[in-house]
Structures are given as C-alpha cells and as structure tokens.
Amino acid sequence: MVGLYRSRVAGVGSYLPEKILSNKDLEQMVDTNDQWIVERTGIERRHIAAPDQATSDLCLLASQKALEDAKLTPSDIDLIIVGTVSGDRQMPSTACYLQHKLGCSNIMAFDLNAACSGFIYSISIADQFIRTGVYKNILVVGAEVLHRYINYKDRETCILFGDGAGAWVVSRAESTDKNVIASSHMHADGGLSELLTLQGNGSLLSTSETPDENKNFVQMKGREIFKNAVRTMAACCKEAMEHNQVNPDQIDWVVPHQANKRIIEAVADQFKFPMDRMVVYLNETGNTSAATIPIAFDWAVKNGKIQRGQQILLTAFGAGLTSGSVLLRY
Ligand SMILES: CC(C)(COP(=O)(O)OP(=O)(O)OC[C@H]1O[C@@H](n2cnc3c(N)ncnc32)[C@H](O)[C@@H]1OP(=O)(O)O)[C@@H](O)C(=O)NCCC(=O)NCCS
Incomplete structure (x- = not known):
C-alpha cells in the first residue's frame, strides 16, 4: 500500500x-x-x-x-x-x-x-x-x-x-508524523449473505408486496453469525499483524465491532490479547452496526484509555458477510 x-x-x-x-x-x-x-x-x-x-x-x-x-x-x-x-x-x-x-x-x-x-x-x-x-x-x-x-x-x-x-x-499527515494509518484490509464473502438480511424495499422484494412482515426487519441466523464473526475477525487481526510485522504485545488497544461480548472474548482468546486491552462499550450501546467502532473508540479516548501515539487495531464483521481490519497509530 x-x-x-x-x-x-x-x-x-x-x-x-x-x-x-x-x-x-x-x-x-x-x-x-x-x-x-x-x-x-x-x-x-x-x-x-x-x-x-x-x-x-x-x-x-x-x-x-x-x-x-x-x-x-x-x-x-x-x-x-x-x-x-x-x-x-x-x-x-x-x-x-x-x-x-x-x-x-x-x-x-x-x-x-x-x-x-x-x-x-x-x-x-x-x-x-x-x-x-x-x-x-x-x-x-x-x-x-x-x-x-x-x-x-x-x-x-x-x-x-x-x-x-x-x-x-x-x-x-505531515511526512514526519508517526501517528498514521498503517494498513487496511477488507474482505467479503457473498456466499454467506443469507445469514443476515433486511429484505424489504429492495429490487427483489418491495415492501408493499410482501405479506411476511419479517422481511421488513433484520433477520439473522444467530449461531451461524456468531461462529463466522469469531472466525473472520480473528483472521482479520492475524492478517493485519502479519502484514505490519507486529505481535499482540505491540498493540495497545483492539477496538472490535461491538456485537456480543462473547464474540469479543473469543477473538481476544485466539491472540492472548488481554480483555482489558479490548475496548468493550456494547453494554451501553448494543450493536449499532456501522457506528459501533467510532462510538467505542470515542468513548475510550474520552475516558483516558486510548491515547495519542498508541497503536490501535480495528476489526469488524457484518452482513455480506463483510469483514476487515485497520491498523493505525492514533
Ligand atoms: C443471538 C445470540 C445472542 C443467541 O445466543 P446463543 O447463545 O447463540 O443462544 P441460542 O440461539 O443457542 O439459544 C439458546 C436458547 O435461548 C433462547 N433465546 C434466544 N433469544 C433469547 C432471549 N432474548 N431471551 C431469552 N432466551 C432466548 C433460545 O430460544 C434457545 O432456547 P432453547 O434452548 O430452548 O431452544 C447469539 O447467537 C449471537 O449473538 N449471535 C450473533 C448475532 C450478531 O452478532 N448479529 C449481528 C451481526 S453484525
């Protein structure tokens, strides 16, 4: 890059x-x-x-x-x-x-x-x-x-x-600035798209046509999503660390997508990231989809956890199934 x-x-x-x-x-x-x-x-x-x-x-x-x-x-x-x-x-x-x-x-x-x-x-x-x-x-x-x-x-x-x-x-950034975005790696696996959907109002199915009200709401296969979330976010963390040649000890904070604390614990466990260096704010917000990472990041900054100069790994997964990582120095 x-x-x-x-x-x-x-x-x-x-x-x-x-x-x-x-x-x-x-x-x-x-x-x-x-x-x-x-x-x-x-x-x-x-x-x-x-x-x-x-x-x-x-x-x-x-x-x-x-x-x-x-x-x-x-x-x-x-x-x-x-x-x-x-x-x-x-x-x-x-x-x-x-x-x-x-x-x-x-x-x-x-x-x-x-x-x-x-x-x-x-x-x-x-x-x-x-x-x-x-x-x-x-x-x-x-x-x-x-x-x-x-x-x-x-x-x-x-x-x-x-x-x-x-x-x-x-x-x-200035050319001398060390606090920069080091890498981003994004992925998608469309073969798993039916695990998490919001079907109404699309070209396949307009809202007025469907007698099944569930099609106008988020539908998911929870257990399958759970397994894929752990698998993909762990793979994305590994990819970012290998690409940048850093090990878990060199990462100050991981800010994962805030879907379920057990998913975050399972990802942390794979890399021996201590849970106290995983930013967890979902107790307060639930899953706000695309908003979870910047909300949790901002909360961690405002509460003196994330500080300037620290190395931070972001990782997410979602419907698609999409996933990815960003490694940066804040
Ligand atoms: C949805 C989720 C919390 C369910 O947790 P789980 O531990 O997998 O629970 P299970 O689906 O195995 O269900 C266990 C039991 O709890 C019940 N249950 C499900 N939701 C419940 C609820 N809100 N309250 C009480 N019981 C509930 C189930 O009916 C089931 O009962 P049974 O054993 O009698 O059949 C979990 O699968 C999950 O978080 N998945 C990922 C979802 C996600 O992150 N989606 C967004 C992705 S961006």
Missing part, C-alpha cells in the same frame, strides 16, 4: 440518542430477561433515536464533535463518506443530507453499505483518497437508526441492536 501521502486521525466524535431501551424495558415487550441478555451478549441497554431524528441528524451531531476535535470547520472538508444500512431514505444518500446540514458546498458525498463493517470500509476508502493526494480532509461517519428495522416481537434480534453515530476526520 504505497502512496504519496499517509493519513492520520485528526479528530473523533460520537453521538448517542437520549432515549434508553434497557433490558428491563425489553422484558415487558418479549419473553426475555436481563440476566439472559447480559450473560449471552454483555448488553445492558441501547439508545433509541427520537421519532423526528433521522440518521443524518445523528451524523451531524457526531460530525460536529469530530470537526471540533480536529480544529477544522465544514469548509475544510473535501469528501464525506457515511457507512450506513439505515439511511434517511433509499435515495438520495444520507451523506448528501449531511453535507447540506453541515453547510459544505459542492463536495463529493456518498453512502457505503458494508453493514457492520461500514465504518472501517469507509476508512479504507478515505485512506486511499489521502494516499493518492486527491483530498486532504475527509469526514467519515458510521451511523444507524436501526430500531426502525427491528421486530420487537423477535427476541433473538430485538435485544441486540441500537441507534447511534460516530465520526472521524481523516487528514493528510
């Missing part, structure tokens, strides 16, 4: 909606209980967007914080990428709504659908635009209002997901 320039993480920010849906609340809605959810997933609560909040509204609040952290203004941004599967509308893209809300004029803006890997996929693309010298400052957002696509009668899925947004400003 050679290039003219390298990119650095100039600023980070996140936003979680005010309303909280706790495990106790879910007990009133489906046949489940707090103890089962905590033991099987690690999730205690998730945040739910207000009825008048669109995904681009969440993006805006996270982006403003990331811009402030980067000491930049919207007019400095050259490109906006939003990783999401729950955008404001099927068309146009949420990134275009965000561009207008931020007041950035005439810059390229697009959405990227890689489900829960959407943020790291977007980072890998931002990194390429910086490396080639095309752009200097790129706003990358992972954001979801997933609760609108969740069946609150399905106890296997409704306990898992929540809403939120996280944003990074990725900027061209």
Whole structure:
C-alpha cells in the first residue's frame, strides 16, 4: 500500500440518542430477561433515536464533535463518506443530507453499505483518497437508526441492536508524523449473505408486496453469525499483524465491532490479547452496526484509555458477510 501521502486521525466524535431501551424495558415487550441478555451478549441497554431524528441528524451531531476535535470547520472538508444500512431514505444518500446540514458546498458525498463493517470500509476508502493526494480532509461517519428495522416481537434480534453515530476526520499527515494509518484490509464473502438480511424495499422484494412482515426487519441466523464473526475477525487481526510485522504485545488497544461480548472474548482468546486491552462499550450501546467502532473508540479516548501515539487495531464483521481490519497509530 504505497502512496504519496499517509493519513492520520485528526479528530473523533460520537453521538448517542437520549432515549434508553434497557433490558428491563425489553422484558415487558418479549419473553426475555436481563440476566439472559447480559450473560449471552454483555448488553445492558441501547439508545433509541427520537421519532423526528433521522440518521443524518445523528451524523451531524457526531460530525460536529469530530470537526471540533480536529480544529477544522465544514469548509475544510473535501469528501464525506457515511457507512450506513439505515439511511434517511433509499435515495438520495444520507451523506448528501449531511453535507447540506453541515453547510459544505459542492463536495463529493456518498453512502457505503458494508453493514457492520461500514465504518472501517469507509476508512479504507478515505485512506486511499489521502494516499493518492486527491483530498486532504475527509469526514467519515458510521451511523444507524436501526430500531426502525427491528421486530420487537423477535427476541433473538430485538435485544441486540441500537441507534447511534460516530465520526472521524481523516487528514493528510505531515511526512514526519508517526501517528498514521498503517494498513487496511477488507474482505467479503457473498456466499454467506443469507445469514443476515433486511429484505424489504429492495429490487427483489418491495415492501408493499410482501405479506411476511419479517422481511421488513433484520433477520439473522444467530449461531451461524456468531461462529463466522469469531472466525473472520480473528483472521482479520492475524492478517493485519502479519502484514505490519507486529505481535499482540505491540498493540495497545483492539477496538472490535461491538456485537456480543462473547464474540469479543473469543477473538481476544485466539491472540492472548488481554480483555482489558479490548475496548468493550456494547453494554451501553448494543450493536449499532456501522457506528459501533467510532462510538467505542470515542468513548475510550474520552475516558483516558486510548491515547495519542498508541497503536490501535480495528476489526469488524457484518452482513455480506463483510469483514476487515485497520491498523493505525492514533
Ligand atoms: C443471538 C445470540 C445472542 C443467541 O445466543 P446463543 O447463545 O447463540 O443462544 P441460542 O440461539 O443457542 O439459544 C439458546 C436458547 O435461548 C433462547 N433465546 C434466544 N433469544 C433469547 C432471549 N432474548 N431471551 C431469552 N432466551 C432466548 C433460545 O430460544 C434457545 O432456547 P432453547 O434452548 O430452548 O431452544 C447469539 O447467537 C449471537 O449473538 N449471535 C450473533 C448475532 C450478531 O452478532 N448479529 C449481528 C451481526 S453484525
């Protein structure tokens, strides 16, 4: 991955909606209980967007914080990428709504659908635009209002997901800067696409046509997803470490996709990463799909865990099945 320039993480920010849906609340809605959810997933609560909040509204609040952290203004941004599967509308893209809300004029803006890997996929693309010298400052957002696509009668899925947004400003680094994105490796295995789907409103099946309401909600084969999540994220961690010739001891923090604490524990176990160097914030957020990594990262920065100069490994998996890794010095 050679290039003219390298990119650095100039600023980070996140936003979680005010309303909280706790495990106790879910007990009133489906046949489940707090103890089962905590033991099987690690999730205690998730945040739910207000009825008048669109995904681009969440993006805006996270982006403003990331811009402030980067000491930049919207007019400095050259490109906006939003990783999401729950955008404001099927068309146009949420990134275009965000561009207008931020007041950035005439810059390229697009959405990227890689489900829960959407943020790291977007980072890998931002990194390429910086490396080639095309752009200097790129706003990358992972954001979801997933609760609108969740069946609150399905106890296997409704306990898992929540809403939120996280944003990074990725900027061209000085040639002497050591705090840069070292590598990104992205993958997809379309042969496993039916394990995790949201079928309604696509070209194969329009919402109005389907008598099966489940087709308008997230559907998954939980146990299969679990196994593939551990397998792919472990493989992605290995690939990043081998490519950069680093061993687990040289990595300060791993920020994995926040789907299930047991998945994170299983990945940590494979590399003897101690759990206290795995960033885990899903107890507070549930699975916010493309938003989990930037939300968890921002939380770890704000709470004095992740610090400038540290080596960080990001890894994600999601519907597709997509997966990948980013290794960087923050
Ligand atoms: C969904 C998930 C939490 C289920 O946990 P699990 O340990 O695999 O549980 P199982 O599916 O084996 O079910 C065990 C039992 O709990 C029950 N159960 C399922 N959901 C339950 C719930 N919310 N509350 C109480 N019991 C539940 C099952 O019906 C089953 O009962 P049975 O033994 O009588 O048949 C887990 O498979 C998972 O997290 N998978 C990955 C999902 C994911 O991350 N998706 C997003 C990817 S980006």
